[in-house]
Amino acid sequence: MAKTNPGRFFEDYAVGQVIDHAVPRTVGAGERALYHALYPMRHALYSSDEFARSCGLPGSPLDDLAAFHVVFGKTVPDVSLNAVANLGYAEGRWLKPVWAGDTLRSSSEVIGLKQNSNGKTGVVYVRTRGTNQRGETVMEYVRWVMVRKNDVDAPAPETVVPDLAEVIDPTDLVIPEGLNFTGYDFTLAGEPHRFGDYEVGEVIGHVDGVTIEEAEHMIATRLWQNTAKVHFDATFRPDGQRLIYGGHVISMARALSFNGLANAQMIVGLNGGAHANPCFSxxxxxxxxxxxxxxxxxxxxxxALRLRLVAVSDASVGELKDEAGKYLPQVLLDLDYWALIPV
Amino acid sequence: MAKTNPGRFFEDYAVGQVIDHAVPRTVGAGERALYHALYPMRHALYSSDEFARSCGLPGSPLDDLAAFHVVFGKTVPDVSLNAVANLGYAEGRWLKPVWAGDTLRSSSEVIGLKQNSNGKTGVVYVRTRGTNQRGETVMEYVRWVMVRKNDVDAPAPETVVPDLAEVIDPTDLVIPEGLNFTGYDFTLAGEPHRFGDYEVGEVIGHVDGVTIEEAEHMIATRLWQNTAKVHFDATFRPDGQRLIYGGHVISMARALSFNGLANAQMIVGLNGGAHANPCFSxxxxxxxxxxxxxxxxxxxxxxALRLRLVAVSDASVGELKDEAGKYLPQVLLDLDYWALIPV
Amino acid sequence: MAKTNPGRFFEDYAVGQVIDHAVPRTVGAGERALYHALYPMRHALYSSDEFARSCGLPGSPLDDLAAFHVVFGKTVPDVSLNAVANLGYAEGRWLKPVWAGDTLRSSSEVIGLKQNSNGKTGVVYVRTRGTNQRGETVMEYVRWVMVRKNDVDAPAPETVVPDLAEVIDPTDLVIPEGLNFTGYDFTLAGEPHRFGDYEVGEVIGHVDGVTIEEAEHMIATRLWQNTAKVHFDATFRPDGQRLIYGGHVISMARALSFNGLANAQMIVGLNGGAHANPCFSxxxxxxxxxxxxxxxxxxxxxxALRLRLVAVSDASVGELKDEAGKYLPQVLLDLDYWALIPV
Structure with missing residues (x-):
């Protein structure tokens, strides 16, 4: 089986290494429709080309999270095939909208390595960039994962832990060229609440819920060409369950947040995020x-609003963590992002 | 949770009120493919641009029922979020085909109100219009639903029950511009039966059946941005079942009717319809x-053929109602529509 | 029920008969996205228009197997509605790529008939051609199926068994116009292995697995307008199981073969194939x-590589058949095809 991809192990990474990920992908009208079919998306700027034009764009871009999933999916065979856990995100920025017909590629630079004290695993930090066919970077983010060593006797690398921003400074957010909310139609968008109506500390329960099916999360995850076995093969885990791609939960929660945040139209920054507990069908x-x-x-x-988006497996809006600082079992996702909203 | 949409209650409606529904939607090649993937659609005019051109159209329009679902989906947050039951349809007409790239909007006018004698609910009649980005009305229909009162002490409105046509007069049907069946290719369409071959009173059993899955009806219902909780959230009903959107059953039955009505190509009128019993996965x-x-x-x-389309949960072609006039439990749908067919 | 299609029975076929199958189909961006959502497809030439252009094509064609499924689907109502078994394929060739916007049709010529000794069934051989809107043949293949007789007393036809090639001579393979792998980017394609790296007799286990769901195989099979009841109606078989369309297993196995055969980009010949055992959700x-x-x-x-592609219901790479020459129960598919790969 020498021709198949065994994935990289911890000892295969070196700080400064750049990995060009395989399989560029052209996206278009099909991906757009599928994104609306898989998630209860209603944000008007992504639903209507006319609405997007009224906001100064040439049409609706691909949903920001769909762009993220495409860029992310390409990294899986090189970064997380032998990952034990996806530990975090930081410094994520959307730099250019993705348009129908664009072809996306990804590459990642290893920016940190830290072997764990057990000697069997280590943490790999990568900064991933997605680029379009014009060579423009459409997004970038840092992600760190815990990866198995193949050879536990391989020497530990020098520890390098990157200095990552807790929060993206709002002056570093990139606003899509031409974006203009001065003629924004709140009736068509679905809610009257604007920038000034939201207060720091305000909590919004998004009311709706979706029960996830196996077929749906697999269709979504394949669409992003994320082929990690654990999402698809029911024989892979001893409990016979397929682990749902964390990005599926992100997109589901973001879509549900329409009810109360309909005008938080575009995601431009990802400050951080934790997949607090695994999610299953x-x-x-x-x-x-x-x-x-x-x-x-x-x-x-x-x-711009900086928002915490929490996905839970039941209705409670409430505590995220127990006294020991561990996420409560019903918390699936704790995401921290910047979104653009009309003032 | 003041920012989320609680939906309108019976006392929130007034005759003459016009509601502009949120979230315009651009439709295209993706919605077309998904419609063929979700329903066993084979009507040639919607499957082949070439066939549509041979019938005088510039290409295949979006399926008539897909257009209906998009227009209908937008009304849900404003009309049926607190609905107890969807009671009926009347005076539905398709006025312009929907083309790939079109952006659809909906608005509804309240045309009738009648509080029920229990004082807790009432019937709301709305006439809904779907329009495209050129401001042209692509379809219109009347729908009436039973809606809860939030405040049972709110005074009853004056009762207004609109005078609705039992059947659309065929001279009021709007034929798509350019439609011409004189060169119709019956071999490519799949059946030889034309207008003259059908007799009033004739009954056609459509042979095929489809067992419905949760993932499929949710994908379809989301595609139309119909976000009623009851279709998606298995914890919403005490029995843990998700109620399938009635429009999913309409599209499924219409697609199955190809086998025997392959040439009933375009739907142009909706005379009435009842979701006789709920449908579940x-x-x-x-x-x-x-x-x-x-x-x-x-x-x-x-x-034009006026057709009754009945969906059932078993194979029997037969009685619709019991002696008391109540739909038999196996009847899911009883729809009355006009379709165009070559003479 | 005289207006519905009962399908053809064995006695309804005659050698030389040509059947023009119904319902032409326009394919495009939606079908492309759905194909990537339904199967873990990663072959770069079909994923990226830019990559396809770097190989001398004007863009990514529709996946070869998707083109096959569309052409095949049209034949079902005329060829296999009353089929007991799909027995084999031969002499399959892809002759022209299918592009977004193309409209496909199919026709089949009966090239062989052989009544079985039981007098109740017979084998029908057809050569099917798929054509585009310019009248060009995009693919052709021979398929033979066992079909029931309706009238067991109908006389047996003269036995004609066509002389079919065991393997397509590689000089008869048709290379898409303009295809040029001299500038092929192995990094973007995902693997370094080229023509010279593969040896006759080499076996490659493709590592990954996908657990199939009812919703997925039905969505796929409908997309190709293959409406055979047995794939959709859980009440059709006594065991309540829906039989998965054999083509779904072909596409799934081909997609899984990326891991080890990422550069076997285009399928140009189908030498033969057996659906060795039925597949269920x-x-x-x-x-x-x-x-x-x-x-x-x-x-x-x-x-060009001639490849055997085997789908199995467990992980074992190994024997295909037992001592009596019967496929082992875990074997789902045994396919023999030619693929194009950079030298």
Whole structure:
């Protein structure tokens, strides 16, 4: 089986290494429709080309999270095939919208390595960039994962832990060229709430819930060409369950957040995120959000909200962690992002 | 949770009120493919651009029922979020085909109100119009639903029950511009039966059946941005079942009707319809049709059939109702529509 | 029920008969996205328009197997509605790529008939051709099926068994116009292995597995407008199981073969194939391949591999048949095809 990809192990990474990930992908009208079929997406800017034009764009871009999933999916065979856990995200920024017909590629640079004290695993930090066919970077983010060693006797690398921003400074957020919310139609968008109506500390329970099916998360995960066995092969885990791709929960929660955050149209920054507990088929995903911060931007009529997006397996809006600082079992996702909203 | 949408209650409606529904939607090649993937659609005019051109159209329009679902889906947050039951449809007409790239919006006018004698609910009648980005009405229909009161002490409105046509007069049907069946290719369409071959009173059992899965009806219902909780959240009903969107059953039955009505290509009128019994995952849907009427049209080679389309949860073609006039438990749908067929 | 299609029975076929199958189909961006959502497809030439252009094509064609499924699906109502078994394929060739916007049709010529000794069934051989809207043949293949007689007293036809090639001579393979692998990017394609790296007799286990769900195989099979009841109606078989369309297993196995055969980009010949055992929902499909032969082609940088593709319901790479020559129960598919790969 020498021709198949065994994935990289911890000792195969070196700081400074750049990995060009395989299989570029052209996205278009089909991906757009599938994204609306798989998640209860209603944000008007992604649903209607006309609405997007009224906001100064040439049409609806591919959903920001769909772009993320495509870029992320390509990294799986090189970064997380032998991963034990996906530990975190930081410094994620969307730099250019992705349009129908664009072809995306990804590459990752290893920016940190730290062997664990057990000598069997280590943490790998990569900064991943997605680029389009014009060579423009459409997004970038840092991700760190715990990866198995293949040879436990391989020497530990020098420990390098990158210095990562806790939060992206709002002045570093990139606003899509032309974006203008001064003529924003709140009736068509679905809610009247604007930048000024949200207060830091405010918590919004998003009411709706979706019970997840195996077929749906597999269709979604394949669409992003994320082929990690654990999402597809029911014989892979001893319990016979397929682990749902964490990005599926992110997209589901984001779509549910429409109800209360319909005008938080575009995601431009990913400050951090934790897949707090694994998610399996049959779970009913609900979501709540907390306003963490607010910032003005230089674009006309455009403000930014820093939001915590929490997905839970039951309805409770409430505590995230127990006294020991461990996520409560019903918490699936704890995401921290910046979104653009009309002022 | 003041920012989320609680939906309108019976006392929130007034006759004459016009509600502009949120979230316009651009449809295209993705929605077309998904419609063929979700239903066993084979009507040639929607499957082949070439066939549609041979019938005088510039290409295949979006399936008539897909257009209906998009227009209908937008009304759910404003009309039926607190609905107890979807009671009926009338005076539905398709006025313009929907083309790939079109962006659809909906608005509804309240045309009737009648509080029920229990004082807790009332019937709301709305006339909904779907429009495209050129401001043209692509379809319109009347729908009435039973809606809960939030405040049972709210005064009853003056009762207004609209005078609705039992059947759309065939001279009021709108034939798509350019439609011409004089060169119709019956071999490519799949059946030789034309207008003259169908007789009023004739009943056609459509043979095929499809067992419905949770993933499929949720994918379909989300595609139309119909986000009613009851279709998605298995924890919402005490029995843990997700109620299947009635429109999913309509599309399934219509697709099954190809076998015997392959040439009933375009739906142009919706005279009425009842979702006779709820449908749940695991049901095997079959269908039969009855020819209720026939009419000529002014378009070359184009006739109209008035058809009853019945979806059932078993194979029997037979009685619809018991002696008390109540739908038998196996009947899921009883729809009355006009379709165009070559003469 | 005279208007519905009862399908053809064995006595309804005659050698030389040509059947023009119904319902032409336009394919495009939606089918492309769905194909990637339904199967773990990663072959770069079909994933990226840019990659396809770097190989001399104007963009990514529709996946070869998707084209096959569309052409095949149209034949079902005329060829296999009353089939007892799908017995084999031969002489399959892809002659022209299918592009977004193309409209496909199929027709079949009956090239052989052989009544079985039981007098109740017979074998029908058809050569099926798929054509596009320009009248060009995009693919052709021979298929033979066992079909029931309706009238067991109908006289047996003269036995005609066509002389079919065991293997397509590689000089008869048609290379898509313009294909050129001299500038092939192995990094983007995902694996370094080229023509010269594969040896006849080499066996490759493809590692990954996918557990199949009812919703997925039905969505796929409907997309190809293959409406055979047995795939959709859980009440059709006494055991309540839906038989999965054999083509779904072919596409799943081919997609899984990426891991080890990422550069076997285009399928151009189908030498033969057997659906060795039925496949049902819940099966975890894995795959392995054997290199059966190698050939040069006249196109720049393009070689051809003859590959056996085996789908199994467990992980074992191993024996296909028992001592009596019968397929072992875990074998789902045994396919023999030619693929193009950079030299």
């Amino acid at each position: 049959g779970t009913t995903v609900k979501a709540w959000s907390e306003v963490l911060d607010k910032a003005e931007t230089s674009a006309p009529g455009v403000g | 695991g049901t095997t849907v079959k269908a039969w049709s009855e020819v209720l009427d026939k009419a000529e049209t002014s378009a070359p080679g184009v006739g | 819940g099966t975890t499909v894995k795959a392995w391949s054997e290199v059966l032969d190698k050939a040069e082609t006249s196109a720049p940088g393009v070689g």
